[in-house]
Amino acid sequence: MTLSLDYAALSDVGRVRRNNEDSAYAGPHLLLLADGMGGAAAGEVASAAAVQVVRRLDKPGISGEDMIEALAGAVHRANERLSELVEEDQEREGMGTTVTALMFDGQQLGLAHLGDSRAYRMRDGQLYQLSHDHTFVQSLVDEGRISKEEAFTHPHRNLILRVLDGRPDSDPDLEILDVQAGDRLMLCSDGLPDYVSDDVIAASMAGGTPDSVVVELITHALEAGSNDNVTCVVADVVETPPTSGTTPQLVGAAAELAQGSTGRGDTTIAVPGGRGHGGGGGGAVLDPEELRYAPRAPKRFPWLRRIAVLLVILGLIGGGGWFAYSWTQKQYYVGTDGDYVAIFKGVDADIPGIALSKVYEQQTLQVDKLPTYSRQQVEGNIQADDLAGARAIVSELQRAADECAKPTPSPTPTTKPSTTPKPTAPATSRPATAKPPTTAPTTARPSTTPSSTPGSVDPNDCDGVR
Template sequence: MTLSLDYATLSDVGRVRRNNEDSAYAGPHLLLLADGMGGAAAGEVASAAAVQVIRRLDTAEISGEDMIEALAGAVHRANERLSELVEEDPEREGMGSTVTALMFDGKRLGLAHLGDSRAYRLRDGQLYQLSHDHTFVQSLVDEGRISQEEAFTHPHRNLILRVLDGRPDSDPDLEMLDVQAGDRLMLCSDGLPDYVSDEVIAASMASGTPDSVVVDLITHALEAGSNDNVTVLVADVVETEPASGVQPQLVGAAAELAQGSTGRGEPTVVVRTSGGDGHGGGGHGGGLDPEELRYAPRPPKRFAWLRRIAVLLVVLGLIGGGGWFAYSWTQKQYYVGTDGDYVAIFKGIEADLPGLSLSKVYERQTLQVDKLPTYSREQVEANIQADNLPGARSIVAELQHTAAECAAKPTTTPKPSTPVPSSKPPVSKPPVSTPPVSKPPVSSPPASTAPTGTASPSTPVDPDDCDGVR
């Protein structure tokens, strides 16, 4: 048994809205509806772009479970297209569109759904909703907090939680559905079910042709006071081959783009509009357009890479700030060391990082290292830390004093050989030679009166260390 679709679609701007943000497409293998949102002209752009991308599936020869993969890929490509449009014009930030699509291979249906547009099936007089609303109110119903009847009149029934908006988390619901001859399928934007009950919808779908049903349903919505665009697509599943020459139908915001694409590889379509009964855009609504509030509960998620870069910059800033603080601290430290053959005051600390020196010569002294006694020279060569610059200069002053003491020592200290000749004359007079023998210790005090010659403030100089002075 060969099954095919007999379809019709129609879109009306409504009694209040001045522009139509809905788009719909009906073809032999694809039924598609998108309801744009975002204010200004962005909603029209979003729905039209989504339909223009996804409707290309109608020409593809895909069947069975492959339809699910094809629908998912098409929705993601449409999502990427919306992202590109926002990057081209930042004023479109915040725009989005619902997507409800049924793909038909003659035996089964593949469903892709995102948002609050709806897909219905009427079988044996029973109306069944195929899609699941991604709205705040529906989440309350799912949790058992309100009834379905209360949801119908809830003041926040338009708040949508998931939508096609160019963000990476816009994944649709996907499902395979059975189909049989006699089924009547219907897709609609929220302008119909928000104002018309399921009982009225079922009664309208129970009889008539697809053409008459779409008109009847839109009329019910407008008479019920719908202040939104209303778009309806109805398709009958029949046991006959598609009639020769049947053309796809395109309505709403996408129709203008379709008219400009003839001859550039896009399928030929029949553009349909509402029947000119005075409903289209002539009214002026007061107050805030409810479409402007549909994204209200959603935090901004676009350009996550920008937020990651911002976080990275903050982290790098903290690291850089800490590094600069540490470097600044090192440049306030001083120590005394050697610069070649001379004593020098260094600024910084005795440590180096790859590509960065943490110390440099601040003041090179005229004091030569080899003029210092052994102990002081070893201290300077190992570096003497100072609390600050005055402390470093004080250390240098003491080193200079020590060097001066050692330089003066040879002229003030008796030579060890002088007592030997002086001891020879009194050999024949033992009693007389005794006093001179005890005199050498008396001549040593001048050499021991130089405790100020130190290599550091806390270390006294051993007089014997001056022997290491070169």
Template sequence: MTLSLDYAALSDVGRVRRNNEDSAYAGPHLLLLADGMGGAAAGEVASAAAVQVIRRLDKPGIAGPDMMEALAGAVHRANERLSELVEEDPEREGMGSTVTALLFDGEELGLAHLGDSRAYRMRDGQLYQLSHDHTFVQSLVDEGRISKEEAFTHPHRNLILRVLDGRPDSDPDLEMLDVRAGDRLLLCSDGLPDYVSDQVIATSMADGTPDSVVVDLITHALEAGSNDNVTCIVADVVETDPASGTRPQLVGAAAELAQGSTGPATSSLAAQGHGGTGSGGGGGTVGLDPEELRYAPRPPKRFLWLRRLAVLAVLLALVLGGGWFAYSWTQKQYYVGTDGDYVAIFKGVDQQFPGVDLSSMYEKQTLEVDKLPTYSREQVEGTIQADDLAAARQIVTELQRAADECAAKPTPKPSTPPATVKPPVSTPPKPPVTTTPATTPTGTPSNGAVNPDDCDGVR
């Protein structure tokens, strides 16, 4: 015979807190608990939103390995929903929720877990914790730095490391679990295990119906001084068909928001006629709400793709800005070169880049390149850099002067030797004075004269 679940769910606002940030859902195929956090009204919004999205898994037909994919997809959709809620109201920034879900196909259980709410299984009188806390204290226990007993009283036992918060890295733990008739399952928010030991939980789980057990567990938490909301789901795995008339149960913030409640949450124990074990109003906490600090140390990672896009935009702006600055600098430079057969002044730098023209002709001169002395012509053809436009024009002036001197140089005529030549009177020659004139950038001597030999190449 196919196994089924006999379940009960109950949530209590507690004796201290003014609002209930826990939400829970129990149905024939799904047990789900979410503990919201973030202060103000954001905690209940987060948990209610998570439950409203994930509860859609409570339907037949999801079985075997498909349960893992279905759970992961539902948790991710709930995470996206939280992100949307923050975009709608930036005041909700920082809110989050735990998620602990058990999906049941009649033969196996699929577990999805994120945060510090817990899932337990009672089998053969032994209580087993199915989920693994994503808390700072649990990490110390895993590393062997403290014992489980020390973790129970550790001052930072509520510091949570992973939650459902609308950020891209909110991935749950996923696991397939065996199940058999006689198993008793428990899902609870941290308001129970933070104040009630596993031994007391096991004793309460050993007897009674799911309805009586949820009342007993919440009563133990309140009597132990729990200052948090307390929510429990207890389900028995039975070998009978689901009882006729069994309907899903929705409790906590999800139920209150669904009903349009705007006032403070009242005690579920009192509201459901289980006596006055839980106080609905209660006094407020002094100072900052500790729920606001549960995962405050986590660095913000919301909208990671936007942050990366912004960084890319900044880098692109720097590259483009640097490129524009370099281009602007080149357009303030001048040099003297050739444009066809004539000397010209160019604006920019004499460099070539694909698709970018770094220079343009500024002034074309009437001076022909072929009229320049050899040295000056070679300099112009290789380009002569100038500090500014005035300097470039001064270079052209010097080139023009050099060309004029070469043009004024007389062309030697061939001489006819005389019929008779008298031998010259020999006189001791004077030693020549050898000097090397310094040249200017245009190839003219420093004394203003053009080297006669350079003019030989003038055409």
């Protein structure tokens, strides 16, 4: 069974605002709403541009999961269009818009959502919010820090975290939803739910036709004191073709700009005690819409800022590089320069295109005159604290080389005591007396290894000296 949509759309500039920054579209295959922001004339330009791009999806032949791909592509194209508009007029820098779209293939709905405009579905007398607000207050509710009731009166309930703004990170929520005959769908800008409770919205959605419901909902918002534009799109899912025809409806800023109007709303609903959609009293009043995504007010000459930021970044990189290079040029080490010992200024490191060290003083000391251990140290480079330290290292190396240059002393021959007995005198008759035993004197054999003294060089370490 193929279902159809019976729809109506209405937008009102509100009781305080002087221009309408909401845009909406309703057609046989697409329901769409965009709430612009950014101050000056940028808000209506953003919402109208987004609607004009995305409304091209209102055609048959796109169904199932293909609707998600089509919606994602349309939102990204709308984002690119906003970027182009900012490039054309830098006064539009900082503008943005919400986007909430329901694509219909006769059996399912495809949802694309970005911002704080809302999509609802009424089924069997129960109102359910299909979209998820991308706002600061909703993030507090999601984290459990405040209740949904507290969010309704929170002073920062309109601060948006994600919108379509021409920047590359503007990705929408995408979802496929079931639909059945008897469902009633509704899209609205924040001018309605910020002032009208879900119970009142549900009561209005419970009866009447789409045309009467959009009027009733906007009336409730104005009576509640809404100081914002209010826009609603309502559609009934029906089994038979709608009696009101299938002519698409375009309302709000998109319709006004297309007709070359001056910026008034599409309609003004009379409210007892109300002021219509006029601007109100004198004096400059801060437009609350400028605070919604505030965060990004229009700025002049963005290319100058980009160049300035680039120059600052390059300055920091250059300054850091120069500081690092200056530090390397205060370091010294002792190494080899060909066959000779040399003092180097800098650090022993290789960076393509940059020399971090150079010979500062070449010495007359040849590397091959050093003891093996000292030679290995020099070939691996000996770090010094400063120039004086490097010269002290060279002096120590010279002393080691001089030690190895000294001839090794030859061992001195020694006379070995004779063991041949000497002739003894003839024996006499003298009485023998006890004579204490004697031992042959011993002499210490001199060592051929010189004694080691502190700071001396081990002769064995000089074997490699040439």
